[in-house]
Amino acid sequence: MSSFRFLHAADIHLDSPLRGLSRYEGLPEAEIRGSTRRALDRMVETALTEKVDFVVLAGDLYDGTWQDVGTGLYMVRALSRLVQVGIRVVTLSGNHDAQSVIARELPLPDGIDHFSYDAPQTLHWPELGVALHGQSFRDRHVTQDMTRAYPAPVAGCFNIGVLHTSLSGYGEHETYAPCSVETLSAKGYDYWALGHVHAREIVCEHPWIVFPGVLQGRHARETGACGCELVTVEDGIVRSVEFVECDVVRWARLELDVSGMQTMDAVLGAARQAMENALSDAGGRTVIARIVLTGRSVLHDRLCASQAWKEDLRGIAVSMAQGTAQIALEKIRNETSAPAHRAGVAETRELDLALEGLMQDEDFLASLPEAFEGFFSALPSCVERDSLMPDGRFPLEEARAALRARLVGETE
Numbered sequence: 053m054s055s056f057r058f059l060h061a062a063d064i065h066l067d068s069p070l071r072g073l074s075r076y077e078g079l080p081e082a083e084i085r086g087s088t089r090r091a092l093d094r095m096v097e098t099a100l101t102e103k104v105d106f107v108v109l110a111g112d113l114y115d116g117t118w119q120d121v122g123t124g125l126y127m128v129r130a131l132s133r134l135v136q137v138g139i140r141v142v143t144l145s146g147n148h149d150a151q152s153v154i155a156r157e158l159p160l161p162d163g164i165d166h167f168s169y170d171a172p173q174t175l176h177w178p179e180l181g182v183a184l185h186g187q188s189f190r191d192r193h194v195t196q197d198m199t200r201a202y203p204a205p206v207a208g209c210f211n212i213g214v215l216h217t218s219l220s221g222y223g224e225h226e227t228y229a230p231c232s233v234e235t236l237s238a239k240g241y242d243y244w245a246l247g248h249v250h251a252r253e254i255v256c257e258h259p260w261i262v263f264p265g266v267l268q269g270r271h272a273r274e275t276g277a278c279g280c281e282l283v284t285v286e287d288g289i290v291r292s293v294e295f296v297e298c299d300v301v302r303w304a305r306l307e308l309d310v311s312g313m314q315t316m317d318a319v320l321g322a323a324r325q326a327m328e329n330a331l332s333d334a335g336g337r338t339v340i341a342r343i344v345l346t347g348r349s350v351l352h353d354r355l356c357a358s359q360a361w362k363e364d365l366r367g368i369a370v371s372m373a374q375g376t377a378q379i380a381l382e383k384i385r386n387e388t389s390a391p392a393h394r395a396g397v398a399e400t401r402e403l404d405l406a407l408e409g410l411m412q413d414e415d416f417l418a419s420l421p422e423a424f425e426g427f428f429s430a431l432p433s434c435v436e437r438d439s440l441m442p443d444g445r446f447p448l449e450e451a452r453a454a455l456r457a458r459l460v461g462e463t464e
Contacts (some may be wrong), residue, residue, distance in 0.1 A: 060262060062266075078366060091300055092126075095198070100139070107141045116151055121156075140177075142214065147194070181209050184211075194228050201294060217247075246262060260293065262293060276303075276304070303341075304331060305342050310322070319351065320361070327379050336377045338433075341381055362384045365381060
């Protein structure tokens with residue numbers, strides 16, 4: 053068997069619409085919206101620099117039907133850079149870019165192969181000693197195990213299965229083309245190039261079953277480094293599977309336990325350190341961060357009573373720009389709770405008792421939606437109700453904490 057190298061990527065979601073960014077003041081919206089294109093360019097540059105033999109893209113190249121033809125043209129131009137220097141490209145459609153979803157297709161240049169929608173297909177390259185097997189999604193919702201119809205491995209070749217799947221045990225993702233590690237292993241292929249799950253994971257090494265993850269994180273649930281896999285095969289054996297970072301904007305969740313902190317300055321100092329660490333880890337990329345304060349804290353009431361500390365955090369973030377790299381705060385959440393035992397003046401104890409009684413009063417709770425409707429209708433359209441009513445509940449605990457803080461003079 054011969055030796056070769058290839059890139060395995062998936063879930064590019066080119067020109068993902070990224071709705072709602074404008075609701076958050078201070079986010080570099082244009083940079084975020086262009087990030088999927090720049091990440092694609094980085095993947096192409098990696099393939100060129102590493103002089104790989106081919107590139108495998110395991111589904112969801114697009115995020116749905118194109119808003120304009122420019123999305124498709126950008127993809128074709130990017131991939132054409134590879135075939136112009138002799139690097140082959142193999143693509144497959146997943147649930148987001150299934151044939152029934154994409155309204156039109158552009159002709160592909162020679163050197164780019166797209167797996168059939170009708171049945172599993174094998175691409176056999178004898179000169180490399182490689183056989184690739186795959187099938188594209190015709191419809192978005194594929195509920196059956198597609199691998200049952202995948203062909204037997206080609207003898208004397210390094211066999212790669214290409215599949216867009218939720219696999220089993222990945223509850224955060226919708227179920228598409230479900231299968232198991234056991235069924236994939238039983239096929240006898242050497243490497244499974246998977247797509248759909250957006251978090252990178254090497255599921256198995258015998259055989260290799262790999263999710264490269266999303267190429268570029270697009271929101272606060274897609275945090276950390278994103279990219280593709282550089283696979284080196286020598287004499288028919290996988291010698292290495294190396295992760296290559298392609299993202300240009302990095303999302304981060306900065307969770308701070310403030311249980312032991314006694315002052316707001318301590319909270320701000322810890323947040324600053326967390327932001328500095330995130331910028332350092334991002335290697336010059338722009339960081340979009342969500343800060344979440346947790347823990348039982350003596351500062352809980354003050355955090356609920358005043359929003360000034362949130363503005364302080366945004367100010368700190370603005371001051372930390374380093375050249376073209378910056379950190380912007382997408383959301384700041386206070387998920388702290390009050391200490392189990394604390395001293396309090398008589399008024400706050402009476403307030404607690406009164407509000408606890410109200411929270412048990414079903415008639416009072418039932419009246420809240422109508423009572424709050426006029427208040428919400430007067431708010432600017434950019435204010436989200438969810439931010440005022442976490443998890444759909446009315447913020448009685450937050451109101452209680454704020455009132456308690458004001459009674460004892462802890463709002464500064």
